[in-house]
Amino acid sequence: MTTAGAAPSGRTRSGTRTERFVICGENLLTLRIVEALRRQRGDGTEIVVVVADRRGRYVDRIEAAPGVRVVEGGPAGDDDRTLLAAGVRGATAVALVDREDVTNIHRALRVQEIDPSVRLVVRLFNTRLGARIEGILPTATVLSVSETAAPSFVAQAIGRTTRQHVRLAGRTFVVAGRREVDDGTVLCGLAANSQTGAAGGPRLLPDEDTDPADYVLALAVSRAQVTDQLHRPRTERVRNLLDRVVVRVRGTLTRRLARATLALFLLFVAGTVAFATAGGYSLGDAIYLAVLDSAGAAQPDTSASVAVRVIQAFVTVVGIAIIPLVTAVVVESAVSARTVGGPVRRMPRRDHVVVVGLGNVGLRIVTTLRERGVPVVGVEREEDTAGAAAAARAGVPVVLGDATRERVLREAGAEEARALVAVTSDDATNLQAALTARSVQRAVRVVLRLRDDDLAARVERSMDAISRSVSYVAAPVFAAALRDGQVLATIPVGRRILLMAEVTVGRASLMTGLPVAVLTEAGQVRVVGVFRGAGPEAVLEMPPRPRRALKVGDRLVVVATRGGLGTVLERCSARSVVALPGHPEHA
Template identity: 40%
Template sequence: MRGHLVVCGDTPLAFRLADELATRYLQDVTVILPSKKRNHGPQIAELPRVKVHEAHELNDEAFRDVNAEAASAVALVGNSEVGNIHAALRVQELNPGARLVIRMSNTSLGQRIRTLFNDCAVLSDGAMAAPSFVAAALGDPAPSHVRVAGRTLYVARRSDRPTSIICGLADTRRSEGNPRLLPDPHESANLVLAVADKTPRDPLLSHRPHRSQVSGLTRNLALILNRRLMQVAVSLLAVIVIGTVLLSIAAHYGLSESVYLVLLDLAGAADPEPSLGGPAKLIQVVVTLASLALVPAVTAAVVDAVVRARLAGPLELREPISGHIVVVGLGGVGLRVVAQLNDLGVPVVCVEMNEDAVGVPFARREGLPLVIGDATRKETLRSAWVSTCRAVVTVTSDDITNLEAGLSSRDLKDNVRVVLRLFDDDLAGRVHRNFRIPVSRSVSFLAAPAFAAAMMERLIIGTIPVGRKVMLIADVPIAQGSVLEGRPLSDVNQPGESRVLALGRRGGPHFDWAPQAGYRLVRGDRLIVLATRTGIGHVRARSISPSQAPPALRMREESPGG
């Protein structure tokens, strides 16, 4: 890295990112934000190795004040996507060689935006965090597929007996919220990283509802059609059927002839018959009047159903449902969680207080049940049938709302699985211990490692959330004069921190997925490494040349206990 790092924003992601760069990578960071006293400014200002520069606008003057012309990387992680793009264009004009990392929730637009810059990564924190929320809601590891050097890796349980295990990933049996990562020996891990070898598998099969098409159609019709109009139509139809039988008896007609006469009455072609007796005449009149009323009743029911389906969009939960997942909050993160659950075939009920939320149009377009209301009120949660659901995922942007909705859900169903989105890590830990809520996650916590890795100019292969922790897969080159040059490959493998998945010798295009532990590393070698946030920082520090390493790290590596 040829210069310092710049982070723009006072968001939770900006705080997590600055902390990651300063404490994990030991980098000098300058953060540009509007005020040290607002939002996450006070927390950012207290971070070590971090300088704060106050600027109300990300203009050329602000970037010159922090010497952005010499920065090696600049991260734009503010809430305004337009502002992030505008600021990135300014930085490129001042420093064409700087690496840009832009936060954007619109990933399709982001892929087009990145082509406008020389060296740019466009990342979505919501997209990175959503798989973790989905995994927590299902109580299983998400089907995390990562394409690495021509192979597809995925996370699986050892009990599923995957055929090609690379290494043990974590032991989650001790504590769901605090798993033991990269245990030694790796056979003790119940969660593993494996290579997809075209073996048929469906890790989420047990989560898919087994409903027939007929039962699904019946349920949907029951929810769409107006109950009162249908009751009227059924009553009139019953009168007509009974009238047909009585007419056959009173007038001494055969059943087929009675049906014929009633069908004519239904068509409005009633033919008076003076020779009929009094009871038969009365029956014919009643049937005729019921027939006249049936046609508009059925028409009204059909028209009402069509209008309500088009205007209201999602189905209203009038009938009890069970086995579903309730997602509270349809913002950027909630939208992605709902979309992934829906794609996996898991029944979802959405709860949102604001009808203008970004995820509401998606729910209506997909015909998903949607409850508009305050999720902190038990009446709203009852409307979403929390009492019979499988899990509740609260992903609004407010910690208190998420916590209150989670606790209220527990009141309605004591054993319901609750997944909270909480920024405050200390609060998350205390909630886990005191309220028996096993899983709580912060979007910025899950996304920050990938943003930091992108700023450090390494290939971002993927992130793997495990409980409340995050693991990284990175491509690490061995530099000349680095600590690792000349050392055996086994030195990189540190229990609980890092493990080499594959070795690319001298920068060659092919990787060895079963390298010898005694192989001596040389400059130009590339390592595909699976590591914790701490582990990836240590591996990087030992793989770079001495001139790039901070003095504190050089002293640490040269010490006898290093």
């Protein structure tokens, strides 16, 4: 292990300037960022990781990666001598990824004092604070791990029937099935189910000429196109509206309330039929008498026939018994769940999502689901946690208790839920909660947060669940930000992730003068737009003309895999010399 005091590297034997990335913080995200940087053309790249203690959980795995130097910085790990030894002065970029926001801000200010021009990537949970921090740190990109990862969990929980929207330069992109959008709005295909990719899932970014995609990125050119009713026949829109009404009505009904209501309705029908047949009343009079008698408002009539009086007495007595039952069940359904703080909130009972664990990630998931209009219930072990209180303030019902217990999940409505998302900080708790949910409802969709990749793959195969690692989803975004790429959105496709990013053509890039089509690579990269010009005067050409030559300063909007984004960043970098397929003169 290399400790503080090792000299930073400068140039390779070929004369190309070595990229040096400094990462401060020792956790799983750090390891994933290192792996992502190594995948993105790792040769000639130096990675320095600053840790507080060399005995940390992930230090051995971090140091085992080729080209990685570990610097131990003592208990705080943020003194100026440690940062200088790590080579922050003159570094390509510095990532500050400790779990504590204050620690990352403190280090960012220290690095800025050492080298005001170095690019910073700062991990912060508080995004509102992040917007202000960017004002005092002009070279900083502030990213939230939970905000980056939450859309992936949400997309898997609600399925592909709910669209994902991405906004850029005043335009809205929609991720949807090809049949849901007009062909004229499609920018690129994202995945094809007709062929299988290397990872066993759908083929990503297929060649549209030979394998049209089933899942696409489209441009929403008007406000109407942003809604879920885009390009659908009127009959389908009406049907979908009725479906939503039915779902909302069903969501208010517990099983006991539904049974009591059904009993009252059957009593009304039986009374109507009896009055019309045995009593000889017209249909209108029979309905009138049945309604009054079911409500307990019968008027005694001794002159009526024996049959009519028997029917009237029976309907009245049974109605008086059922109505208080309906009232009691309604009150019970309104207060059955223990909620945190504020007024009692109505608990959804059907077609909702149960989110177990209201930490940073869980809180982002429940708020995102609520913003998308999806009913959601949170489950948290302790009442005094910040996440539980924040979810309650946002209007999300929170059930308190151990999610590994069947009673707690039933209280959260897992029997009729559309999905369960378990995102506590403990893999064992998440797995146990998922197994308990399956015992409550065998068909429930399960999305798990699992850190161990091997465990995640085996769980997916054995119990037909979907697993996600927060760091696995977020690391490519941080790595791209370190390499001059600004990630605009993550698009989950099965267990894999596509990245929508902005990449700038550097002054010494070999891309200058070449057509945009050179960067397109089936299965890896699609260029969907080019910003020409700078600042507010920049014009977004979308889609770009394939033969349009690239210029220095052009900002490319690309959709790519992790490896594909790394290739684009390398080719557009001002520091790289990379051979291009089909262009040997640039080798």
